[in-house]
C-alpha cells in the first residue's frame with residue numbers, strides 16, 4: 001500500500017488537549033481508582049493514589065474533565081467542600097444508586113490535577129442547579145478578591161485561586177441533563193453562560209453541551225440550532241460518541257468476541273471520521289474561521305460490564321480491540337486538528353474504555369493506555385498533508401479501511417507518523433514516501449498482539465509497546481525519502497523520521 005507524506009503541506013497544530021481524559025463519580029473511577037483517602041494503606045498524597053498519578057504523568061495527559069457526565073447535572077458543589085466527615089451525603093441516582101459521601105470534591109479534584117500536571121475541565125450543573133450556584137462555584141475557584149466565596153475557600157484551606165479555564169455548561173442536556181430541546185437549551189445556555197465571569201487573568205473558556213450521536217446517527221440538528229442561536233457566546237461545542245456494538249441492552253462482552261465483532265467494532269470507530277467532518281461542516285456555516293472548538297468530550301467503547309460486577313458501575317476489561325479503537329479514533333481526531341482541539345476518552349480509571357484499571361492496591365495499564373502513550377509525540381505538532389492508498393475489509397456494517405494514519409512535524413522538523421493495521425491476521429506492507437527531503441528513521445514503537453490480548457492483575461505486561469525496527473530506507477535524496485515498512489497484524493505503530 002502506498003503512503004505519501006508531504007511536509008510542505010502544513011495543516012493546523014494538533015492540540016494536545018485531544019489527549020484529554022474524563023473522570024466521573026461513577027463506579028470505581030473516583031473512589032478506589034483515583035482517590036483512596038489519606039488514611040489508606042495504598043500509597044497516596046492527600047488521598048490521591050500515587051501509582052495512578054505517576055502512570056498518568058508518563059502518558060502525557062493534558063486535561064481532565066470532572067465531575068461528570070450525568071453526575072454533573074446533579075452535583076451541588078457546596079456538598080463537596082469543608083471538613084470531609086461533615087460533608088453531606090447524597091444518592092448517586094445515575095450510577096448504581098450508591099451513597100456518594102462527597103469526600104472527593106473541588107479541592108481534591110484540583111489537587112489531583114496539580115499532582116498530575118494537567119488542566120482541569122469542570123462541568124457545571126445546569127440541569128438541576130441554579131444560576132447563582134454555578135456563578136458562585138466559578139467565583140469560589142477563580143477569584144482572588146475579597147468576597148464571601150473567597151473567604152469560604154480560604155476557610156477551607158486554600159488562599160490562592162486556582163487557574164480553571166475549561167468550563168462545560170451542562171452535560172447531555174438533551175437527556176440526563178434535563179431532557180431539553182435544542183431551542184430551549186440554546187436559551188438556557190445563553191442565560192447560564194452570562195453569569196460565568198472572568199475574575200483573574202484567565203478568561204473562562206465556555207463549552208456548550210453538544211449533540212449525542214450514535215453509529216450512523218449524526219444528530220446534526222442539535223449542532224445547527226446551537227450554532228445558530230448561541231455561537232457568539234461559546235468557545236467550544238461538545239459532542240458525545242460511544243463505540244457500541246449491538247443494542248444498549250446487549251452490547252456484548254469486552255473480552256469474548258468473534259473476528260466479525262472485532263471488525264464491526266472498528267467500523268464504528270472509523271465512523272468518528274464522518275462524525276467530525278459532518279459536524280464541522282455544520283459549524284462552518286456559522287463559524288467559517290473555525291474559532292469555536294469542536295470537543296469530543298466523551299468517546300470510547302461501551303461493552304457489557306464484567307460478569308459479577310455492579311451493572312451501574314460500567315466496569316469493563318480492555319483488549320487490543322480497544323487499542324485499535326483508540327488508535328483509529330485518535331488518528332481521525334488529529335486529522336481534524338483545524339476544528340477539533342479537545343477530546344476526552346471515557347473514562348480514566350475503572351469505567352468504560354479505561355487506560356488504567358485498579359483492584360485494591362493493584363494497578364494495571366491497559367492496551368488503551370499504551371495507545372495514548374504511543375501517540376503522544378503528535379501533541380502540539382503541525383499536521384502534515386498525506387495520502388494513503390489502503391485496502392478495505394468487508395463487514396455487514398460497511399467497509400473498514402485496513403490502515404489509518406496521521407503524519408505531523410515537530411518543532412525541529414522531525415516527522416512523527418502513527419499507523420494502525422486493523423487486519424486481525426495479516427501484516428501490511430507500506431511503501432512510504434516523504435516528499436521533498438532527506439530523512440533517516442530515528443525511532444519507533446509498536447503495540448501488537450492477538451485482538452483478544454489484554455493485561456490482567458496477574459499478567460500485567462502481556463500487552464506493551466516494543467521497539468519497532470521493520471523500516472528499510474530504500475532511497476533518500478533532496479527530492480524525497482522512500483521507505484518500506486511492514487506493519488504487524490492488529491497493531492498500532494509510531495515512527496519518527498529525522499530530517500538530515
Ligand code: AHR
Nearest residue numbers: 068069070071171172346
Ligand atoms: O460516561 C458515562 C455516561 O455516558 C456519562 O455520564 C454521560 O454523559 C454519558 O451518557
